Amino acid sequence: MTNHILKYFPTLTETQKSQFEKLCVLYPEWNEKINVISRKDIGNIEVNHILHSLAIAKYLRFAPGSRIMDFGSGGGFPGIPLAVLFPEVHFHLIDRIGKKMKVASEIAKAIGLDNVSVQHGDSGECHEKFDFIVSRAVMPQPELVKLSSKNISGIQRNALPNGVIALKGGDLNEEIKTIKSKTEITEIKNYFNEDFFDTKKIVYTIV
Numbered sequence: 424m425t426n427h428i429l430k431y432f433p434t435l436t437e438t439q440k441s442q443f444e445k446l447c448v449l450y451p452e453w454n455e456k457i458n459v460i461s462r463k464d465i466g467n468i469e470v471n472h473i474l475h476s477l478a479i480a481k482y483l484r485f486a487p488g489s490r491i492m493d494f495g496s497g498g499g500f501p502g503i504p505l506a507v508l509f510p511e512v513h514f515h516l517i518d519r520i521g522k523k524m525k526v527a528s529e530i531a532k533a534i535g536l537d538n539v540s541v542q543h544g545d546s547g548e549c550h551e552k553f554d555f556i557v558s559r560a561v562m563p564q565p566e567l568v569k570l571s572s573k574n575i576s577g578i579q580r581n582a583l584p585n586g587v588i589a590l591k592g593g594d595l596n597e598e599i600k601t602i603k604s605k606t607e608i609t610e611i612k613n614y615f616n617e618d619f620f621d622t623k624k625i626v627y628t629i630v
Contacts, residue, residue, distance in 0.1 A: 427470050431615060432477065432508070442507045442534045446473055449533055450498070453526045459498030470617050476501030479557055479588055480508050481614040482625045486580045487511035492553040494546055494571055495519075495561035499527035501590060502557065506531070506539045517542040517549055552576040556630075559590040563598050564606065568628050575630045586630040592622050605629045 425443045429435065435443070447469050454465050464471055479501055485491065489512045493502030496516035506514040516539060518524050524543040531539040542549060547570075556571040568587050575585050590611075591598075599606045611623040 425469060425473075427474050427617065428477065431474070431481070435508075438535075439507055439510075442536070443473065443504070445534045446504065446507070446530065449530050453498070453530065457522045457526050459523050459526050467619070470619055472500055473504045474615060474617075475590060475611075475619070475623065476504035476559065477508060478590065478611045478614055478620070478623070478625055479505060482588065482609055482627070483555075483581065483583055485509050485512045485554070486582075489513070489554045489580060490515070490552070490576070492517060492546075492549070492551075492556045492571070492574055494556050494558040494567065496527060497523050497559075499530060500559050503527060503531055503536070503539065505557070506536050507534070510538055513538050513540070515540045515542065515549070515551065515553065517544065517546055519543075519545055546570055546574070549574060554579075554581055554585050556587045557589070558587070560592070561589070564589060564591070564595070564626055564628060565599070565601050568602060568630055572630045583627070584629045587626075587628045589626045591624050591626050595624060595626060599626065599628075602628055 450468050491514050493516045496502050496518045502514045502516045521543045528541040606628045609625045611620040
């Protein structure tokens with residue numbers, strides 16, 4: 424069931440394999456009750472949502488002890504797949520939509536993730552510090568950087584300086600114009616060869 428994930432992450436533990444398999448079952452089940460993924464797209468949960476989230480792990484392997492905020496997490500992407508992959512890293516998921524946070528919370532609990540915390544609310548209500556903010560197509564990068572910069576820690580423990588890592592698609596030249604000097608764009612097709620990733624990108628901005 425998780426052949427695409429195993430293709431790119433062949434050294435997963437048995438626990439991680441089981442957790443990813445459960446995600447492929449639990450999300451469609453929850454989606455019947457609370458719509459967190461387009462019903463037309465739920466059949467592509469493994470590639471379009473879980474593997475897409477894991478592209479961040481190909482770009483940067485978070486150091487043990489890191490703290491990551493998933494900004495506008497929705498049903499838990501990219502935070503929950505990353506939390507499976509990095510059990511020694513803490514992920515704080517935040518979103519304004521309570522029912523989506525309920526899904527993320529219940530799924531994290533169901534697969535035994537103890538490195539995930541969930542907050543229903545606005546990012547302005549979160550006063551904790553994190554090494555990185557991760558996000559998936561929530562808002563333009565300059566706005567995301569502006570809103571989340573107060574939550575970035577001044578202590579560096581990873582191979583890249585602390586900042587914002589977002590998953591986006593399409594032509595981003597106009598969007599990042601004002602932050603171009605501190606932003607790097609990486610094509611996800613450098614890591615994954617499925618057609619879905621042809622236009623998908625990782626956008627990293629130092630904060």
